[in-house]
Amino acid sequence: MAGFGKSLKVLRCLTFATGLVECLCFAGAVFGWASLVFVLKTDGYFSSLCVNTTTVNATQVLDCSEQDEQFSLIFTIASFMNNFMTLPNGFLFDRFGTTVARLFGIFLYTLGTLMVAFSTAALSNLLFPALSFVAVGGILFLITNMQVGNLFGSHRSTIITLYNGAFDSSSALFLVIKLLHEAGISLRSSFLFLSACSFIHLLRTFFLLPRGHIPYTVPDHYTYGVTCGKSNSLSLEQTTANANTQMTTEETPFNKEPVKQEKSFRECVMSRFFVWHLVWLSVMQLRHYLFIGTLNPMLQRLTAGEPSLVSQYTNAFAITQLCGVLCAPWNGLIMDRHKGKPRAAGESEQEADLRASGLSLFLTALQCLLFSVCASTPYLSLQYLTFILQVLNRSFLYGGNAAFVSVAFPSCHFGKLYGLVMALSAVFSLLQYACFAVVKGPLDGDPLYVNIALTLISLLAFIHPLSVFLHCRSLASQRAINASS
DSSP, rough: OHHHHHHHHHHHHHHHHHHHHHHIIIIGGGHHHHHHHHHHHHHTTGGGGGGEOTTTSSOOOOOOOHHHHHHHHHHHHHHHHHHHTHHHHHHHHHHHHHHEEEEEEEHHHHHHHHHHOOGGGGGGHHHHHHHHHHHHHHHHHHHHHGGGGOOOOOOOOHHHHHHHHHHHGGGGGHHHHHHHHTTOOOOHHHHHHHTTTTHHHHHHHHHHSSSSSSOOSOTOOOOTTTTTTEEEEOOOOOHHHHHHHHSSSSOOSSOOOOOOOOOOOHHHHHHHHHHHHHHHHHHHHHHHHHHHHHHHHHHHHHHHTOOHHHHHHHHHHHHHHHTTTHHHHHHHHHHHHTSSSSSTTOOOHHHHHHHOOOOHHHHHHHHHHHHHHHHHHHGGHHHHHHHHHHHHHHHHHHHHHHHHHHSSSSSGGGHHHHHHHHHHHHHHHHHHHHHHHHHHHHTOOOOHHHHHHHHHHHHGHHHHHHHHHHHHHHHHHHHHHHHOO
């Protein structure tokens, strides 16, 4: 039995490590768009949209604003699909399990990388579906990996946020492709290699992940993967029974007794927590998407079009994205800091989790405010600080989003609720293209007023942590009244 326990521990550690590598190297590559745009411009994608214009000084300049608009539109659609398709993907994951969801994600990711590989300047429009496929396939990698946190009990939130940080850091993949391109490796070769890596994703799917779901809390001697012996495996019937139990009793890993009836999916969606969490995510996500989608034109403006400076700052931005995997666990530690400590009399595990999440939500909103202020300041050297704040905030934002959904709502609805909040926030994020159009049109390329407006809108994110704080204080007051009566 000791040998079985040791092999089970090795299996879980291997699952965790390979999942981290998968998220770090592949899942969120689409958010390194600024680096890829530099390569695509070098290879002449959409170059036919650049036209010669005459300035007020009667000098001829090359106007590539239409080219920039096409690149911005590609990223807008891809980032929208990344979030919006999380809703059907969440239902797919909840209904059919890990294997089916991952096979679908691998198919989309591979198709997208192959389309980029075989695209050319003459076939620039292939980038529209290609980047969307890469985005949707990547988010499925993340969704199916986040459940690995269930295997590690008291470190659950830390691992969920770590995976989300790795997802953010994977945007540096396109920086690697940019550097390889500058060293003489073609765009086609790089993306063909990414397509071939799908074989690794398939191996993980069949050998290191369950066919269904990893339950929370994990039953004793729970095993998964085709390498596990039948005698030690948790049967499908047991897993189903466990899932059904979760739907009718509150999940309390330290207190096993049933506490109350779980909320229905509809009740969760109509709750105050869900509404304000959606606002919290949407306003900050819009700020990030507009920044990433317009980074190249912004650097062109601040550097007066100097290619070496644009490349230098683009590389600096991409390198900072690697730090996402280092920043995200701090958010998880903030949310898990009460684990193992004695709780107040009558306080449930979920209430303790909610109380811990309030600080995380507040810090994330504060980071976004500081990031937005720096991004709105048209001073080139300050953008180094902007890049640091951006990656720190993104790491806290998406890790905190997933962790809060897992804490505030029943786990049987996690895939659907996570998908719904991402899908609705994606609809809101479509405003980024309208903002880009306003900057390019009425504002003549100067984004200052749009940046100020987005900074003011980001203040709405502070309502959510305040709502959580007031809720927890109300519960604590109710417990005190009940204890004294």
